[in-house]
Amino acid sequence: MSLNTATTKHLRLPEAAAAAAAAGLSAIGVWRDRVQEVGAEQAARVVADHGLRVSSLCRGGFLTTPDPDGAAAALEDNRLAIREAATLGTRELIMVVGGLPACPAPGAAARPYPSADAGAADPARDLVATRQRVADRIAELAPYAAEHGVRLVLEPLHPMFAADRAVLSTLGQALDLAAPFAPDVVGVVVDTYHVWWDPDLRRQVARAGAEGRIASYQVCDWVLPLAAEPLNSRGHVGDGYVDVATITGWVRDAGYAGDVEVEIFHEAIWADPAEATLATMAERHVRHVLPHL
Numbered sequence: 362m363s364l365n366t367a368t369t370k371h372l373r374l375p376e377a378a379a380a381a382a383a384a385g386l387s388a389i390g391v392w393r394d395r396v397q398e399v400g401a402e403q404a405a406r407v408v409a410d411h412g413l414r415v416s417s418l419c420r421g422g423f424l425t426t427p428d429p430d431g432a433a434a435a436l437e438d439n440r441l442a443i444r445e446a447a448t449l450g451t452r453e454l455i456m457v458v459g460g461l462p463a464c465p466a467p468g469a470a471a472r473p474y475p476s477a478d479a480g481a482a483d484p485a486r487d488l489v490a491t492r493q494r495v496a497d498r499i500a501e502l503a504p505y506a507a508e509h510g511v512r513l514v515l516e517p518l519h520p521m522f523a524a525d526r527a528v529l530s531t532l533g534q535a536l537d538l539a540a541p542f543a544p545d546v547v548g549v550v551v552d553t554y555h556v557w558w559d560p561d562l563r564r565q566v567a568r569a570g571a572e573g574r575i576a577s578y579q580v581c582d583w584v585l586p587l588a589a590e591p592l593n594s595r596g597h598v599g600d601g602y603v604d605v606a607t608i609t610g611w612v613r614d615a616g617y618a619g620d621v622e623v624e625i626f627h628e629a630i631w632a633d634p635a636e637a638t639l640a641t642m643a644e645r646h647v648r649h650v651l652p653h654l
Contacts, residue, residue, distance in 0.1 A: 362646045363416040365390035365579065365624035369638060370631045374399060375407050377635070382411040384639040390417045390579075390622040391449065393442060401448035408449065415451040416620035417550075417577050418442065421513065424498040425459035425491045425528060427484065432498070435459075439502050447509040453576045454506070455514050455550055458495045460525040461486055467525045468590060491528050496538055499547065507546045514548045514576040515539055519555045521591060532556055532565040539574055548576030551612055552624070554583055554595050557603040563611050570615020578612050579622045580605060580650060593626045598645040609653040621650055 364381040366372070366389065372380065374395040381389045389408060396404040396418070408415055421442040424435050446454045463471045463485035474483050484490065499513060506513050515535040518527035529535050532549060539547040549569055556562055569575045582601030587594045598605050609621075623642045630638055 362386060362642065362650075363388035363390050363620040363622040364639065364642070365417075365419070365622045366392050366395050367419070368623055368625040368630065368642070369635045370626075372635055374404055378407050378411040378413055380635040380639055381413060383636075384643060386639075387413060388416040388620045388622075389413050390419065390577075390620075390624065391415055391451075392419050393445065396445055396449070401445040405449050415446075415449045416622055417453040417455050417514065418446040418449055418451055419455040420457045420516075421454050421502075422457040422516075422527075423459035424495050425462060427462055427494065432494075436498060436501060439498075440505055443502070443506050443509050443511045446511045452510060452512050452545075453514050453548070453550075454511050455516055455577065456499075457516055457518065458499075458527050458529055459491075460523065460528060461488065461491055464525040468592075469525065471524070488523070488528060492534075492538075495528060499538065500541070503542050503546050507543075512545055512548050512576055514550050516550045516552060517555055519558070522555075526592075531559055531561070532569065533561060536565060536569055536572065536574060539572075544573035548574040550577040550579060551575060551608070551617075552579040552581075553598075553603045553605055553608055554579075554581050554624075557583060557608065562608070566608070566611040566615050570612075570617065573616075575612065575615060575617040576619075577622060578609075578617055578619065579624045580609075581623060581625045584627070588628070593628055595625045595627055597625065597630070597641050598623070598649045605649050606653045609650050613654050621646070621654070 584596035584601040
């Protein structure tokens, strides 16, 4: 089991690493905001000093803008993320690819349609073209990632986030986008929160395993009612509706034997003491995940 630092959102990296080590974990999944507070080299030392390794770095991505200057800035930020991952000693850079250009920021209201050409299609709402831009920019980044020994790990998000966070909504879409590249350069993450609903999930997990592309397995649960910010509706495994046992078995049968990251976004869990959160994580892992690995 690995602690994803999003689960203990209010802890800085030294605190999160100390909590993970005290709980007996051997790995931690790190978000870039916590890395950038101290710098990648110092972050690597903090993790190592606590006897941990980095299971993944989150996140690269947000590659969908049609604006040339914005695209150049996004590509440069992703190159920085690749270098940060290499410095941290992880191969796995999680990629949340970005939503539609009509969305000014995650969770924001859509930009209005252009006033000219009333009734015409709006390129900022063109989902097909936006996905193609993602494919083109992954192709630009892949050689740089390969040079640094880092894998771009595509994360499909639940369709309710297609507008503002990820135009990849299914594992199958992520695998199709990864297909032109070597599996050690572009892979995928299976995140139970985002893919549990997919009627084709079993087949796509098996496909991902056969192609050698499962780079990360992240677990949490889908809890109701949804929060006002739906992203923050992830709960502890066993508290919601996800059949984690079955999905874990599919991931196991696909040949994945890596870390299982617990990544939770929930205001109440963030308010809990880290020790309590990690204790619950461990108990749920032993009860709901470990028997199926």
